[in-house]
Amino acid sequence: MEHSGEQHHPIRVYLVVWGLLFLLSVMSYLVDFFEVRPRELAWFLITAFALFKAGLIVSYFMHVRFERLSLVYAILLPPLLILALTAFVMAEGGYVFDVRALFFGR
Amino acid sequence: MAQQTQSLEERALALPRWLRDLVADWSSDQQTFKVNWGKAMMWIFIVSDIFVFGSFLSAYAAARLSATLPWPDPAKVFALHIGESEVPLLLIAIMTFVLISSSGTMAIAVKYGYERNRAKAALFLTLTALLGLTFVGMQAFEWTKLIHEGFRPWANPMGAPQFGSSFFMITGFHGLHVTAGVIYLAVIASQVLRGAYEKIGYQRVEIAGLYWHFVDLVWVFIFAFFYLF
Numbered sequence: 001m002e003h004s005g006e007q008h009h010p011i012r013v014y015l016v017v018w019g020l021l022f023l024l025s026v027m028s029y030l031v032d033f034f035e036v037r038p039r040e041l042a043w044f045l046i047t048a049f050a051l052f053k054a055g056l057i058v059s060y061f062m063h064v065r066f067e068r069l070s071l072v073y074a075i076l077l078p079p080l081l082i083l084a085l086t087a088f089v090m091a092e093g094g095y096v097f098d099v100r101a102l103f104f105g106r
Numbered sequence: 107m108a109q110q111t112q113s114l115e116e117r118a119l120a121l122p123r124w125l126r127d128l129v130a131d132w133s134s135d136q137q138t139f140k141v142n143w144g145k146a147m148m149w150i151f152i153v154s155d156i157f158v159f160g161s162f163l164s165a166y167a168a169a170r171l172s173a174t175l176p177w178p179d180p181a182k183v184f185a186l187h188i189g190e191s192e193v194p195l196l197l198i199a200i201m202t203f204v205l206i207s208s209s210g211t212m213a214i215a216v217k218y219g220y221e222r223n224r225a226k227a228a229l230f231l232t233l234t235a236l237l238g239l240t241f242v243g244m245q246a247f248e249w250t251k252l253i254h255e256g257f258r259p260w261a262n263p264m265g266a267p268q269f270g271s272s273f274f275m276i277t278g279f280h281g282l283h284v285t286a287g288v289i290y291l292a293v294i295a296s297q298v299l300r301g302a303y304e305k306i307g308y309q310r311v312e313i314a315g316l317y318w319h320f321v322d323l324v325w326v327f328i329f330a331f332f333y334l335f
Contacts (some may be wrong), residue, residue: 005141005142005145005307005309006220006307006308006309006312007216007217007220007312008217008220008221009217011214011217014210014213014214014217015210017210017213018206018207018209018210018213021206021209021210022203022206025199025202025203025206025329028329028330028334029195029199029202029334031334032181032194032195032333032334033194033195042334043335046330046334046335047330049330050326050327050329050330050331053326054323054326054327057209057319057322057323057326058319058323060213061209061212061213061315061319061322062315062316062319062320063312067141068139068140068141070138070139070140071139071141071146071149074138074139074149074153075149075152075153078153078156078157079153079156079157079160082156082157082160082161082164085160085161085164086160086163086164086167089164089165089167089168090164090167090168090171092168092172093167093168093169093170093171093172094171094172096168096171096172097171097172097173097174100172100174101174104174
């Protein structure tokens, strides 16, 4: 596998991952359908299911689990910067909301 | 013409020393990623695309947090009438399952490619492309429905105007990726069928698969953060 650069895995691996992705999607849909409250719990569950699904897709469908470590680090580390961007703009969003409420009165 | 008779080494020695060192450092057969070059390039593209969609979702978070009008409830906006009852997010749920299934068939197509089973690899690639086409069709239906209900990128009847701009930008860009992917997969499928990869190997099927799984990956986050939050 390592020499030819080909990926050989039993079909069962893909079917199990497929089934898990279905299950996790149904579960995150049900969280919304039954309106799980408090909302923080619903957000937490939906985010957790999404991250688990993303992990399955990247690890098994995209074979990252079986790639060389140099490539894995180059793929997985840079996107973490997006978390910093998101944190900054979320803080900014709250500030803009306050300013609008203050000056436009709603 | 004199230049062509010179050997590569002679020409390199004619360069100023600083330039020679610079070129040597960048070209001395160094390879970081010991994988198929096409795969490495697809990964570099995907990482850059992760930043595009990451920026879109961050922009959506900022727009939603700063909106002073109430944010329209996606469960109501995307509900479908079935008989007398209203099922929330039904179309979106079906779209999610279609895209996940297409990722499954794609993974199986890659497997059959490496097993040199041309017929089955082409069959599953075609199936993946058809599922992708189904997804785009349902998205077109969804857009049409919302536009008829008065949703625009600058306004909508249910609340914060930022909803429309976020929705059309994010799902539009994702739909564009799916459409491009369908064309990409159709080309790869026809090449598999022609036997174009018998000599050079089936890495290109896996590389197309990386792109397709990435499109599915993006949908996981759009589904979670735009539709379910």
